[in-house]
Amino acid sequence: MLCLVYDSLTGNVRRFAEGVGAELGLPLGRVQGSPPAAPYLLLTYTFGTGEVPESTRRFLRAHSAGLRGVVASGSYHWGPNFARAADLIAAEYGVPVVAKLNKGGTAADRQEVLRWLREDAVARLTARTGEPRWNAGSN
Numbered sequence: 001m002l003c004l005v006y007d008s009l010t011g012n013v014r015r016f017a018e019g020v021g022a023e024l025g026l027p028l029g030r031v032q033g034s035p036p037a038a039p040y041l042l043l044t045y046t047f048g049t050g051e052v053p054e055s056t057r058r059f060l061r062a063h064s065a066g067l068r069g070v071v072a073s074g075s076y077h078w079g080p081n082f083a084r085a086a087d088l089i090a091a092e093y094g095v096p097v098v099a100k101l102n103k104g105g106t107a108a109d110r111q112e113v114l115r116w117l118r119e120d121a122v123a124r125l126t127a128r129t130g131e132p133r134w135n136a137g138s139n
């Protein structure tokens with residue numbers, strides 16, 4: 001399964017990521033921490049006026065290869081810029097927006113992210129077992 005990497009200033013994203021990680025037993029790391037050991041789902045927040053936090057940008061510049069999807073938090077208060085970091089990252093790196101959270105998100109958001117992670121895990125397993133397991137050789 002994927003691991004989770006998050007960025008959080010005031011704790012909303014951290015708490016959400018910890019809840020999801022605990023439910024599925026996934027490794028969890030911060031963008032400021034060690035490089036992710038596996039492909040990952042990124043969880044971050046929106047800063048400035050609909051912007052991606054600089055700490056998240058820096059992390060992505062170094063580790064975009066493992067990025068598989070993005071969750072971003074924001075606040076409805078920001079209207080059209082609500083959780084826009086998710087859209088910016090999805091467009092720049094060609095990955096899906098898995099969820100947009102108002103602040104710490106809801107139980108429904110959490111279920112949606114869990115569902116996506118489980119489906120992604122099944123898709124990976126299917127892709128792997130669908131590969132040929134032996135080589136017929138030249139005989």
Ligand SMILES: Cc1cc2nc3c(=O)[nH]c(=O)nc-3n(C[C@H](O)[C@H](O)[C@H](O)COP(=O)(O)O)c2cc1C
Nearest residue numbers: 008009010011012013045046050074075078082083
């Ligand atoms: C200075 C500042 C700018 C923000 N700008 C936006 C914004 O443009 N769009 C948005 O949806 N939320 C915006 N937010 C709200 C945060 O993204 C939101 O509170 C988020 O849950 C913070 O996540 P964290 O608690 O994990 O740091 C802003 C918050 C601050 C403090």
